[in-house]
Amino acid sequence: MRIIAFYSPKGGVGKTAAAVNVAYLASRDNCRTLLWDLDPQGAASFYLSGAERVKGRKLSRLLEGKSPVSKFIEEEVYPGLDFIPAHSSFRNFDIKLENEADENALKDFLAPLSEETSLVVLDCPPTLSRLTEQVLSIADAIYVPVVPTWLSLNSWSQLQSFVKEKKSGRKKLRPFFSMVDRRKSLHREILTRGPELLDNRLELAVPYASAVERMGEAGLPLELLAPRTPAADVYRQMWKTIRQDLWGKQH
Template identity: 60%
Template sequence: MQVIAFHNLKGGVGKTSAAVNIAYLASQEGISTLLWDLDPQGAATWFLSGDDQQIGKKLGPLIKGKSPIGDFVQHTPYSRLELIPAHQSARNFDIKLNQSNAENPFKTWLKPLSEETALIILDCPPSLSELAEQVLKTANAIYVPVIPTWLSLNSWQQMNAFAKDQKVKPKRMRPFFSMVDRRKSLHREIVDNRATALPRALTTAIPNASAIEKMGEHRKPLELIDRHGRAARAYRELWLEIRAKLKL
């Protein structure tokens, strides 16, 4: 079982859109996939719930060891793709994690899923917190969407420094450009000079496309809305890069 996370300390950078689309593409390739929506805003839950809104459960019983993680897993409309829906109690996750006596609770919680799940994707809230620390310790790779602006690049540097403080190996931090608008000279300049601006960046850049916004309207992965569009093609390319590094 492999665990990957989509995380950034900034919000609004395309993190959840990437997590949902990669989860869908993985599942349709025959990989049993679980997406855990750790963000109390619940955007990933909204995208994957289909016509019926998935209702998450309070995480307290999981943290206290009173309920196994399997009790929180729900089906989605898509084969081989399951979901742990968001719940508002996740806003207090950091406090509850600090109260936990386990050295690495996420690994403990996820371990029972290994027999039936090949890939777990963590969609994380934007923060540098105890939850972020646990994600960094647990995930085999952390994918960080970065908008090609100086402010967003500075946020990447902050997150990279945070990971270094947690003794996370640099190769596990994998940034990629997101919400790229090539009509803007700054975006073109930064993306075209990625080797300098964003070392270790993946080759794929996700465009700033209106089709991605339609995911919220249709509550479906982009592959089912605009499969032939440039954004859907970009997510497929991103998945191929991620897939090549997975040990499945």
């Protein structure tokens, strides 16, 4: 079982859109996937609500060790794709983890799933917290959307420093350009400087696209909503790259 996260300390940069699209594409590729919406605001649930309106359960029982993680899973929201929806009680996750002696509490919750689940995709809230620290430490790779603006690049640098400080493995960080609008000269300029500005980046750029914007309203992954759009193509490329990051060419 591999664990990946979509994370950035910056809000509204395309984490959830990428997490949902990649999780869906993975499940379609014979890779049994669990998507866990760790954001109490629950945006991932919106993107999947076309499948079925799923309501999260209080996490306290999981955190207290009274219920196994399987009790929180909505199985097969699509074939091969399981989902843990957010619940407002996820706000307390951090407090609990703060008191938790175990550095790997999050990983321990997931351990019972390792037999049947090949990939866990964590959709993270845009905060730098105890929860984030655990995610950064347990994930095999962390995919970081970066909008081509100086402010967003600044958040990227902050994240790199944070990870370096915490020694959770800088090489695991894989940034990629997100919400790219090539009509903007700043976006074009930053994009051409990608190799220098974004260390270890994915060689793709998610375009700013109305089809992606419509995912929330339609409650569908892009592959079902608009598979022939350039953005859908980029997400397919993203999944291929991630698959290679995690398992190499043979998988």
